[in-house]
Amino acid sequence: MAEIAFTELKADHLLTTCRGHGNVGPVFASKGEDVGEVTLDVPYQLVTILSMIYPWVPQGKIAIVARRCDEKALNELVKRGIFDAARIAIIGLACDAEQIAKCSCSDPVPSKVHIGTPNKGVDSDELTVKLQSMSSEERLNYWIGQFRKCNKCFACTTNCPVCFCEDCVLEERTFVAEKGIPPGLAFHLVRSFHMADKCIECGECERSCPGDIPLLTLRKMVLKDMKELYGFSPGDQKSVSPLLTTLEGEPLEGDDHVC
Amino acid sequence: MSDFNPTILAFCCNWCSYAGADLAGVSRLQMPPNVHVIRVMCSASVKPEYVFKALSQGIDGVLVLGCHIGDCHYLTGNHRTAKRFPLAQKILRNIGIDERRLRLDWVSAAEGEKFQQVITEFVAEIKKLGPNPLREVRL
Numbered sequence: 001m002a003e004i005a006f007t008e009l010k011a012d013h014l015l016t017t018c019r020g021h022g023n024v025g026p027v028f029a030s031k032g033e034d035v036g037e038v039t040l041d042v043p044y045q046l047v048t049i050l051s052m053i054y055p056w057v058p059q060g061k062i063a064i065v066a067r068r069c070d071e072k073a074l075n076e077l078v079k080r081g082i083f084d085a086a087r088i089a090i091i092g093l094a095c096d097a098e099q100i101a102k103c104s105c106s107d108p109v110p111s112k113v114h115i116g117t118p119n120k121g122v123d124s125d126e127l128t129v130k131l132q133s134m135s136s137e138e139r140l141n142y143w144i145g146q147f148r149k150c151n152k153c154f155a156c157t158t159n160c161p162v163c164f165c166e167d168c169v170l171e172e173r174t175f176v177a178e179k180g181i182p183p184g185l186a187f188h189l190v191r192s193f194h195m196a197d198k199c200i201e202c203g204e205c206e207r208s209c210p211g212d213i214p215l216l217t218l219r220k221m222v223l224k225d226m227k228e229l230y231g232f233s234p235g236d237q238k239s240v241s242p243l244l245t246t247l248e249g250e251p252l253e254g255d256d257h258v259c
Numbered sequence: 260m261s262d263f264n265p266t267i268l269a270f271c272c273n274w275c276s277y278a279g280a281d282l283a284g285v286s287r288l289q290m291p292p293n294v295h296v297i298r299v300m301c302s303a304s305v306k307p308e309y310v311f312k313a314l315s316q317g318i319d320g321v322l323v324l325g326c327h328i329g330d331c332h333y334l335t336g337n338h339r340t341a342k343r344f345p346l347a348q349k350i351l352r353n354i355g356i357d358e359r360r361l362r363l364d365w366v367s368a369a370e371g372e373k374f375q376q377v378i379t380e381f382v383a384e385i386k387k388l389g390p391n392p393l394r395e396v397r398l
Binding site for chain 1: 307308311312314315316342343345346347349350351352353354355356357392393396
């Protein structure tokens with residue numbers, strides 16, 4: 001791992017996940033430092049960690065272990081001028097078949113694979129198909145039942161790699177009441193809308209949700225609509241795109257506060 | 260359901276639709292009294308968040324009215340609106356709320372009659388759809 005980062009990619013720092021104290025956590029090591037026991041079998045949103053430490057690393061190239069979804073998240077953040085693309089090197093990690101099945105991921109292979117063997121993606125999600133065959137009444141009852149489990153812990157926003165707004169609209173009292181749990185349907189509708197042009201289907205919201213709300217399915221449904229309406233899938237490298245905050249042909253730079 | 264009287268919000272842009280609503284009123288055009296008009300500076304300043312909040316609190320239908328494409332006082336405001344609201348409708352449908360409860364239309368300052376027609380049609384449509392299922396839900 002250290003060899004790929006520091007010799008092959010000529011990076012100055014490495015961000016990866018390691019095992020320690022019986023847990024898996026992120027490790028940031030500079031050239032010459034001991035990285036530790038690298039482990040990559042647990043999905044971990046290193047891009048979220050990178051967003052946090054990026055302002056505190058003023059110089060040098062950072063190598064980051066990225067699955068296809070992390071790579072797309074980096075693209076989205078570079079587009080919006082949050083990261084400098086020249087300062088980031090990607091160590092491509094291909095997901096194993098088990099992980100792909102868990103995420104129902106359709107696009108699991110990074111553009112350059114350094115670790116792991118590429119596996120084919122899954123085309124359809126069982127729950128999405130089931131929900132689409134339901135009547136709208138059944139669907140509403142299903143989602144109300146799911147959203148009742150929400151305790152407004154904000155794990156879905158905190159762990160999201162592409163949630164970058166300084167002031168979150170969900171913390172504004174206009175849309176979500178200060179008191180009261182569950183927070184109501186508006187919370188999830190607003191979040192769906194805000195993620196529509198940047199969600200990269202990593203599934204971290206679903207994994208971190210203590211209520212096990214199938215949030216990834218909700219995102220997948222919105223992304224499908226986004227593709228049908230505007231032919232747009234988040235995560236590409238175009239600097240202009242049909243997003244909801246800009247019009248076609250408008251530059252994206254400076255679009256760092258969409259809320 | 261003949262005794263069902265829907266509550267409807269209409270966001271009208273200051274420069275066109277609100278003036279259109281005014282014209283409809285001055286011309287004494289008859290239309291159902293179920294609509295609460297909210298004046299906004301531009302249809303693009305209606306965040307879909309407002310619509311989601313209104314619907315999740317039990318409003319039966321939301322109308323967003325702006326200037327015709329090309330006539331926006333802020334040049335590109337209604338282009339943005341036209342981009343956001345189809346997606347907002349899809350999100351509502353995914354959750355299981357009928358997307359017809361949200362409607363986007365263009366009414367210019369000279370179109371008092373169109374304002375009357377949009378309101379009459381929308382109220383009739385919402386009456387057909389019935390009350391918002393979320394009205395009774397405590398979430």
